Amino acid sequence: MSITIGAFLVPYLLFLALFVVGGVVNIYHMVKFGTYTLPNYIALVIFLGGAAVMIWGTIALLAGVEWATPLLTIGSDPTTTSFQ
Amino acid sequence: MTSIARLISRKPYETQVFALRRHWVILAAHVFEYLVLAAIPIGVYVFFQEAMPDFLNHPTLYPLIILTVSASELGLLLLLFTMFLDYQLDLWVVTNDRLISIEQLGLFARTVAELDLWRIQDVTSDVQGIFPTLFGYGNVHVQTAGATERFILEQVPDPYEVRKIILDMADLDRKFHQEDDAIIHKAVVGP
Numbered sequence: 030m031s032i033t034i035g036a037f038l039v040p041y042l043l044f045l046a047l048f049v050v051g052g053v054v055n056i057y058h059m060v061k062f063g064t065y066t067l068p069n070y071i072a073l074v075i076f077l078g079g080a081a082v083m084i085w086g087t088i089a090l091l092a093g094v095e096w097a098t099p100l101l102t103i104g105s106d107p108t109t110t111s112f113q
Numbered sequence: 114m115t116s117i118a119r120l121i122s123r124k125p126y127e128t129q130v131f132a133l134r135r136h137w138v139i140l141a142a143h144v145f146e147y148l149v150l151a152a153i154p155i156g157v158y159v160f161f162q163e164a165m166p167d168f169l170n171h172p173t174l175y176p177l178i179i180l181t182v183s184a185s186e187l188g189l190l191l192l193l194f195t196m197f198l199d200y201q202l203d204l205w206v207v208t209n210d211r212l213i214s215i216e217q218l219g220l221f222a223r224t225v226a227e228l229d230l231w232r233i234q235d236v237t238s239d240v241q242g243i244f245p246t247l248f249g250y251g252n253v254h255v256q257t258a259g260a261t262e263r264f265i266l267e268q269v270p271d272p273y274e275v276r277k278i279i280l281d282m283a284d285l286d287r288k289f290h291q292e293d294d295a296i297i298h299k300a301v302v303g304p
Contacts, residue, residue: 044187044188054221059201062202062223068201069201072198076191084187091180094175094176095172
């Protein structure tokens with residue numbers, strides 16, 4: 030049985046879930062308690078735009094990655110992993 | 114109607130004198146810190162790209178580096194947004210009747226407190242440090258008759274002027290209350 034480098038995506042996706050929760054809580058605070066002013070709208074656009082650009086950039090940079098590359102093969106010689 | 118207006122229902126005779134947030138330099142300093150921190154992972158990536166391109170061609174390390182840089186940048190962006198909200202949602206409002214303090218403490222805690230102006234006994238302003246002196250911001254401490262009750266308007270612009278206005282408004286409100294008391298006294302005891 031081998032673990033592929035696709036395993037790196039698990040903590041990243043967990044982090045993304047936390048990021049989304051944090052973002053939603055912040056936007057909720059902004060809508061519920063904030064004043065409806067231009068700086069608030071600008072901050073919201075920067076936050077959502079920045080997050081979209083970073084996630085899009087990450088997907089674009091990782092487009093060619095072969096996620097099935099074995100990272101670790103359990104029960105075999107460790108020198109056969111991609112860390113050779 | 115803003116949410117702040119909902120939080121502090123205005124009395125019929127009440128008018129807002131001013132509303133204060135922390136000085137803009139405080140926000141600018143946080144944004145600068147964020148930009149420096151955000152540049153570090155990108156700088157490290159560019160360094161590896163230029164100095165050790167083979168390192169980035171590694172089938173395992175490359176995705177690991179990209180995912181780490183992406184997560185750190187997203188985390189910093191969320192921190193910056195949270196910090197901006199903390200700055201934006203902290204507010205001190207002075208009306209002709211009371212001083213209202215609205216403070217956001219992290220994501221899930223919020224304090225709204227108010228103080229009748231006529232109860233104010235002492236107002237102190239302090240500007241300490243190089244940046245507060247250069248940019249003209251500082252703290253204003255408001256003390257009432259109670260031993261412990263104290264409002265602090267933190268890092269507000271022009272603290273000396275704020276102190277003066279609060280003291281003037283407190284004097285006016287005190288006079289108004291004394292006249293009110295005299296009218297009530299006359300009505301109860303007689304002329």
